[in-house]
Amino acid sequence: MDIEKARDIIVDFIRERTKEAGVKGAVVGISGGIDSALTAYLTVEALGKENVLGIHLPELKLTPAEDVLDATEIAERLGIEFKTIDISGPLVSYMEAIPDSGQSFNHANGNLKARIRMSILYYYANIMGRMVMGTGNKTEILLGYFTKYGDGGVDLEPIGDLYKTEVREMANMVGVPADIIDKAPSAGLWEGQTDEDELGISYELVDRFLGLLLEGESPQMAQNTLGLTAQQRDSVVSRIHTNLHKQKAPPAADLDSLRGSYITV
Numbered sequence: 001m002d003i004e005k006a007r008d009i010i011v012d013f014i015r016e017r018t019k020e021a022g023v024k025g026a027v028v029g030i031s032g033g034i035d036s037a038l039t040a041y042l043t044v045e046a047l048g049k050e051n052v053l054g055i056h057l058p059e060l061k062l063t064p065a066e067d068v069l070d071a072t073e074i075a076e077r078l079g080i081e082f083k084t085i086d087i088s089g090p091l092v093s094y095m096e097a098i099p100d101s102g103q104s105f106n107h108a109n110g111n112l113k114a115r116i117r118m119s120i121l122y123y124y125a126n127i128m129g130r131m132v133m134g135t136g137n138k139t140e141i142l143l144g145y146f147t148k149y150g151d152g153g154v155d156l157e158p159i160g161d162l163y164k165t166e167v168r169e170m171a172n173m174v175g176v177p178a179d180i181i182d183k184a185p186s187a188g189l190w191e192g193q194t195d196e197d198e199l200g201i202s203y204e205l206v207d208r209f210l211g212l213l214l215e216g217e218s219p220q221m222a223q224n225t226l227g228l229t230a231q232q233r234d235s236v237v238s239r240i241h242t243n244l245h246k247q248k249a250p251p252a253a254d255l256d257s258l259r260g261s262y263i264t265v
């Protein structure tokens with residue numbers, strides 16, 4: 001892919017879609033990871049630094065100090081307004097309010113964190129008249145590897161058509177610091193979580209696998225071409241199918257058959 005042209009298309013996309021929506025600014029959750037760093041760089045290029053608010057939302061018990069420093073560095077380099085809001089308080093309140101909550105529910109607790117972050121980003125979008133920039137990439141979106149209405153609850157997905165490996169290429173091109181590009185991708189939702197461990201496959205391989213599937217190769221052929229294990233093949237294919245619902249608006253029960261012809265006027 002011509003990564004410079006892709007950058008131009010994404011920057012124009014942010015500019016045009018915010019204009020269409022009648023807003024001048026954007027809010028970006030900046031984690032200290034590469035996806036949000038790249039999104040922040042591209043959003044600043046599109047809208048200007050005075051129109052971008054970066055918010056770091058650590059959970060102080062869990063978020064590595066390195067991430068706090070990296071998020072701050074991104075904001076300083078870009079010269080954007082930046083806030084750090086600890087989500088530990090709201091998280092504890094939710095846990096106390098939910099009678100069946102428990103520390104052992106890593107998965108539900110992790111998704112709750114992503115949804116608390118989403119709520120705070122929208123609070124700022126509401127009071128400032130701005131849009132929430134998503135940071136999802138093509139790999140995450142195809143796999144459904146995000147929290148529905150959490151990090152997936154956004155207004156635009158500027159880098160949503162870039163595979164993770166292309167995100168790295170573009171981040172390098174726009175000048176995201178190398179230590180952020182080289183850091184192991186992590187959702188940071190529970191202790192020790194990394195994307196590649198949870199997915200059971202490296203981003204290099206899964207991107208090539210997804211590319212072959214989109215070109216029409218069967219999962220079996222793509223598995224053979226790339227030397228994947230049957231378990232890796234099945235796990236990726238199963239994620240794609242299981243999470244298809246995340247790509248669509250929630251369906252409504254269809255009641256057209258109960259209505260008279262007046263509805264077609």
Ligand SMILES: Nc1ncnc2c1ncn2[C@@H]1O[C@H](COP(=O)(O)OP(=O)(O)OC[C@H]2O[C@@H]([n+]3cccc(C(=O)O)c3)[C@H](O)[C@@H]2O)[C@@H](O)[C@H]1O
Pocket residue numbers: 110111114140144145146147148149150151186187188189195198242243245
């Ligand atoms: N067929 C269907 N049609 C409509 N809705 C359906 C459904 N199947 C499940 N659902 C609903 O979806 C829910 C499951 O989806 P969801 O709540 O999202 O949860 P789920 O997909 O199970 O978990 C989220 C995954 O994304 C990962 N993640 C999250 C956040 C950030 C990142 C990152 O990379 O930074 C990664 C996280 O580690 C985890 O593996 C179900 O509880 C149910 O409510």
Ligand SMILES: Nc1ncnc2c1ncn2[C@@H]1O[C@H](COP(=O)(O)OP(=O)(O)OP(=O)(O)O)[C@@H](O)[C@H]1O
Pocket residue numbers: 028029030031032033034035036037055056057058059063117135151184185186187188195
């Ligand atoms: N501590 C955090 N502070 C602010 N936003 C966060 C935080 N953790 C997650 N997010 C939001 O959720 C998004 C999804 O997380 P994800 O881990 O996929 O992206 P990333 O951290 O930017 O990059 P990487 O995948 O390399 O870790 C982030 O890009 C960011 O917008």
Ligand SMILES: [Mg+2]
Pocket residue numbers: 031033034185186187188
């Ligand atoms: Mg991350």
